[in-house]
């Protein structure tokens with residue numbers, strides 16, 4: 189509608205999961221309906237940007253050198269490392285309570301078609317970390333797609349020769365789901381992952 | 386995860402249509418994955434906040450005293466005024482090309498239960514505007530719900546006695562939709578709005 193409005197809409201549209209319409213709705217909210225929210229969001233954004241950083245060990249959100257998970261000695265005693273694509277995946281696993289070891293966040297996955305190589309992922313400290321922390325079990329909690337597969341292959345090769353057991357999380361029907369409503373990709377994964385009963 | 390991260394997540398969650406998970410995803414994107422985007426979003430937000438304002442006549446987005454629609458003489462020659470809840474509704478109608486008159490944006494709808502009365506809507510200049518611009522047709526393009534209904538009643542009473550024809554937009558089955566997939570509320574609206582064939 190106006191240049192400054194469109195600039196904000198465009199910037200909001202860059203956020204993950206935000207389309208044209210929702211960016212428009214957000215810009216209207218911030219500029220016309222709740223103008224005090226624009227200042228507040230901007231202040232919070234700059235302050236968070238000052239304080240929040242990536243954990244030097246694992247890539248998780250933190251405000252110190254290392255995050256609370258990496259600083260937790262008990263977490264290290266499992267000698268288990270769970271590799272995830274995004275910090276949000278780490279958060280989801282933490283909320284499930286199903287894992288109590290440490291993590292390594294790649295901030296992406298290998299995708300030659302999108303120009304994402306190993307150098308674009310959080311991998312510079314990975315190998316030395318696996319050695320120094322004496323990791324015995326590497327759990328790959330990466331997406332069930334071609335790029336997740338490629339990333340798993342790459343990581344497995346990286347730790348080959350060491351004494352590390354590598355596994356990838358299971359794929360199939362989500363908890364509570366019925367075969368009827370599952371998409372073909374999920375059904376294929378579930379059939380490929382079948383286990384003797 | 387950290388106080389500054391959670392503060393940003395909370396602020397993002399206040400945006401319309403943003404839930405806990407998407408706010409988390411956005412905060413991770415802004416703080417860890419694309420940290421340059423945080424500064425850029427904050428800058429764009431402050432600059433848009435400086436420049437963008439509500440049109441003094443209609444409440445639309447603008448960077449001058451009055452918006453381009455209100456400044457368009459041809460738009461005034463229809464003597465038609467379309468009342469909408471949000472600027473995004475105005476934008477949607479503009480994109481449809483189905484209307485070429487002027488608008489009045491309420492920035493909300495009457496909702497006693499949420500403490501929204503006429504004084505909380507963009508109504509201070511409404512009556513004088515209707516008179517000064519010689520509005521002959523008032524089209525109420527407000528939501529198909531109880532609050533939309535209450536707002537229509539209120540506006541109709543405001544212009545009563547003048548020479549203004551008031552109408553409310555039609556409700557029913559969306560274009561291209563089938564009865565099978567319509568919800569009960571839509572079917573009720575459609576049946577109530579039936580016309581002789």
Ligand SMILES: [Zn+2]
Nearest residue numbers: 243246255258
């Ligand atoms: Zn860490």
Ligand SMILES: [Zn+2]
Nearest residue numbers: 440443452455
């Ligand atoms: Zn205007």
